[in-house]
Amino acid sequence: MRKPALAVLVVIALAIYPLVVTNHFFLHLSIMALMYALLGMSWNLLGGYTGQISFGHAAFFGTGAYTSTILLLRYGISPWVGMLVGAVLAVLLSLPLGWLTFRLRGPYFALSTLAFAEVVRVVVYNWDSLTGGGDGLNILTDLGGIVRFYYIILALTVVGVLVMRGCVRSRWGYFLNAIREDEDAAEALGVPATRMKLIVLAISAFFVALAGSFFASYQLYINPDLVYESQISVQMIVVTVVGGVGTFEGPIVGALLIVPLSEYFRGLSPVANPLIYGLFIVIFMMFLPEGIVSRVRSLLGRRTPAVTDGRQVGASV
Amino acid sequence: MSLLQVSGLTRRFGGLVAVNRLDFALEGGEILGLIGPNGAGKTTVFSLLTGFLRPDHGHIIFDGARLGSLPPHKICLRGMVRTFQNLKPFPRLTIRENVMVGALARTADRELAARYVAESLEMMGLTEMAGRMPNELPIGHLKLLEMAKALATRPRLLLLDEPYAGLTPAEGSHFGDLLLRIRNSGVTICLIEHVMRFVMAICDRIVVLHHGEKIAEGKAASVANDPAVIKAYLGKAYAGS
Amino acid sequence: MKLIPYLQAVVNGLLVGSLYSVIAMGLTIIFGVMRVINMAHGELIMLGMYVAFWMFTLFKLGQVASLLMCLPLFLVLGAGIYRGMVNRVERRAGEMGTLLVTAGLSYLVANAAQLVWKADYRSLPAALTTRSWFLGGISFNYSLMWAFLAAAMLTAATYLFLIYTDAGRAIRATAQDREAAALMGVQIHRTNMLAFALGTALAGMAGVLLTPVFYVYPYVGRVFLIKAFVVVVLGGMGSVLGASLGGLLFGVMESVASLFISSGYREAVGLVVFLLVLLFKPSGLFGRSRF
Numbered sequence: 001m002r003k004p005a006l007a008v009l010v011v012i013a014l015a016i017y018p019l020v021v022t023n024h025f026f027l028h029l030s031i032m033a034l035m036y037a038l039l040g041m042s043w044n045l046l047g048g049y050t051g052q053i054s055f056g057h058a059a060f061f062g063t064g065a066y067t068s069t070i071l072l073l074r075y076g077i078s079p080w081v082g083m084l085v086g087a088v089l090a091v092l093l094s095l096p097l098g099w100l101t102f103r104l105r106g107p108y109f110a111l112s113t114l115a116f117a118e119v120v121r122v123v124v125y126n127w128d129s130l131t132g133g134g135d136g137l138n139i140l141t142d143l144g145g146i147v148r149f150y151y152i153i154l155a156l157t158v159v160g161v162l163v164m165r166g167c168v169r170s171r172w173g174y175f176l177n178a179i180r181e182d183e184d185a186a187e188a189l190g191v192p193a194t195r196m197k198l199i200v201l202a203i204s205a206f207f208v209a210l211a212g213s214f215f216a217s218y219q220l221y222i223n224p225d226l227v228y229e230s231q232i233s234v235q236m237i238v239v240t241v242v243g244g245v246g247t248f249e250g251p252i253v254g255a256l257l258i259v260p261l262s263e264y265f266r267g268l269s270p271v272a273n274p275l276i277y278g279l280f281i282v283i284f285m286m287f288l289p290e291g292i293v294s295r296v297r298s299l300l301g302r303r304t305p306a307v308t309d310g311r312q313v314g315a316s317v
Numbered sequence: 318m319s320l321l322q323v324s325g326l327t328r329r330f331g332g333l334v335a336v337n338r339l340d341f342a343l344e345g346g347e348i349l350g351l352i353g354p355n356g357a358g359k360t361t362v363f364s365l366l367t368g369f370l371r372p373d374h375g376h377i378i379f380d381g382a383r384l385g386s387l388p389p390h391k392i393c394l395r396g397m398v399r400t401f402q403n404l405k406p407f408p409r410l411t412i413r414e415n416v417m418v419g420a421l422a423r424t425a426d427r428e429l430a431a432r433y434v435a436e437s438l439e440m441m442g443l444t445e446m447a448g449r450m451p452n453e454l455p456i457g458h459l460k461l462l463e464m465a466k467a468l469a470t471r472p473r474l475l476l477l478d479e480p481y482a483g484l485t486p487a488e489g490s491h492f493g494d495l496l497l498r499i500r501n502s503g504v505t506i507c508l509i510e511h512v513m514r515f516v517m518a519i520c521d522r523i524v525v526l527h528h529g530e531k532i533a534e535g536k537a538a539s540v541a542n543d544p545a546v547i548k549a550y551l552g553k554a555y556a557g558s
Numbered sequence: 559m560k561l562i563p564y565l566q567a568v569v570n571g572l573l574v575g576s577l578y579s580v581i582a583m584g585l586t587i588i589f590g591v592m593r594v595i596n597m598a599h600g601e602l603i604m605l606g607m608y609v610a611f612w613m614f615t616l617f618k619l620g621q622v623a624s625l626l627m628c629l630p631l632f633l634v635l636g637a638g639i640y641r642g643m644v645n646r647v648e649r650r651a652g653e654m655g656t657l658l659v660t661a662g663l664s665y666l667v668a669n670a671a672q673l674v675w676k677a678d679y680r681s682l683p684a685a686l687t688t689r690s691w692f693l694g695g696i697s698f699n700y701s702l703m704w705a706f707l708a709a710a711m712l713t714a715a716t717y718l719f720l721i722y723t724d725a726g727r728a729i730r731a732t733a734q735d736r737e738a739a740a741l742m743g744v745q746i747h748r749t750n751m752l753a754f755a756l757g758t759a760l761a762g763m764a765g766v767l768l769t770p771v772f773y774v775y776p777y778v779g780r781v782f783l784i785k786a787f788v789v790v791v792l793g794g795m796g797s798v799l800g801a802s803l804g805g806l807l808f809g810v811m812e813s814v815a816s817l818f819i820s821s822g823y824r825e826a827v828g829l830v831v832f833l834l835v836l837l838f839k840p841s842g843l844f845g846r847s848r849f
Contacts, residue, residue: 053657054429055597080568100836106653107595108795110661111787112832118784120828126822171421171430178418181407188367188401190422192468236666241658275669281662285642289651 005203033259040251041241048246051180056113059120060090060205063208064212083213090209132140134221238277320345325375350520358529362374396473406451413447441465457520477508567813573702575809576709582789582801584820588727590733592657593754598664600779606765636758671776689768701770789834794842
């Protein structure tokens, strides 16, 4: 995506899309694809670019979902506002999490994100006076038709793309890649590693929460297992792994591939999807760890990338 | 006033005292050698100076200001940067990108950073290889890369950890010229080294550590003849020049 | 103040904690040697639980039989996972890759288990699992006592293995300093595989021992992975001693806390402990890299 003209064309095409494609099912697929692209990109910013693998992003998704829903149901606050509040809340949640857990490296950080997501889920599950517990919450107000939601998620995703592209193309891109490759060496060269990690975590949490709010308003029903479960986390991850961890387009390509596939399998069994996702992650990491985008790039003659390639850095030099 | 002043620096690991009440000073523009048998605590000193370890006692004054408990990246931005003994290139970045990291930490201005990078690469003789990946480079060049990365942060003081290790004698003497050129460009150098020939040839002054304590300090010749130093090295003669 | 409930809680906590110790030891050995976390460690425990459950339900075979079966089974499984998957991915994709691939394996196995065995919560017949001794007003649950004994033996066996056998020494050496070990002739590849197999076997056997005490269901692995992790952090990463003692301590903490906290929030206790440890003593009780 180095040519802005191409990107603009794509956005225009996406904007016209619902006028051409009116089939609700396809629109639904497109909405899910866009949402997962956004989720994947957010996860990728922290995981692929900065090297901090998180298994707990579901916590932020759920926070967004519950915040906007509760504000709507209890106080009649518009989902737009609720969405923003949820995102800010997620950011505030992410800061102490990061501050505590970024002192752990690699695998231990990943495990602590898992633990963190569990805490949040347990709290939400048990605080049923606020959250409806295991029964979840239903939204009864009419929030608009499917086309409306399509444009909302398109707008969110475009904003996400712009923000993250800005991060990655700026000098932050170098810092993040350096932190991923060797955090000590990066620190020694003047990169404020902890601060960068916190910033990236906050941005990541922000967009994931936005997606969560969107999801809640779109589906009109949430419960802790739906939005806090590891299913959300694994979906973010598989989309990125398939597309290419650490590449910019990876999550987008991954979402485009995975979402239709998952709709196909959804009918088979409730566990078909997470099972397939797990299988995909294993197979890709074993045989195509760099992901589709990187592999296609290298086939097209660009330098052969290693796995979790940070080639985007080269793009901005 | 000295560029770097270390007093009473002490650091323990469990029962082991790695650095024990170390005092020394470094003047701007000189090349100081930090030598001593293995395990003498030299790399620990570097880690203490650059904020990777906290001292148990003592303080470090760099450029007139106490470093306190600054994190490594802030110390680097103050002007003191280190290289690592186990080379740490960023594997998936090109040579140029590797060097850009430090430059961009120094300045947010892309063009200025690019200039710093070009100068660093030029000085290290890596300009032609700027587009390559680290795994394509032989160890000699990786050492040059390590230094280029550090130089791109425009330091006042460069701490080199065993830069000569693994170099052939020819590469070594070329390297010595390189160090002199770096010094002459305004960067003070402190280096940890074992290869005595180069230490003697390059360093203005030498500090000798043994079991974490300073046992000798002074100009090369006087240190070489110091009986305490000879004893510390167990009488093993190093290659004189 | 009535002492009995507290003593009971401590007793239960120690007994269950011994199992946490075994799980945490497995995790710590793998991490110490290979610097990887097997995110599917919990699923291995879950599999061990199901083995014990089905062995009893289908064949009326008790825990001893299950343990004996699990030992070779899980050693081979662990070796297989290492050789077939982890090793390959680690070479190509490093630490991040192993993290991701084992996470993928975790989702795969947990959901495959759900597909095959359904999501129902299983447990062994209550008549078996609630038999207890009574001593001074405190009940000592048979199954737990037996589990504690078995766990103690497993722990002792592991220690003896690590300290007195060549292979065990190789594991400790690699954990302390990989390069030095390699230079001394330790076969890193083989040692990795051994550590992974050992950790896996410990997980599987702990699962067998846990079956009478916890509900068996496909996603239970996640719960134990987190517990094991908290124990490892509590005891100090890389320290087997820390994992052993940390397990006991954590078991007691959980048990005593459950006297005061409603059952729903019980799970959160461990997580709060974890956060507190991170806050005040991130290196854990026994610090780092002391094997």
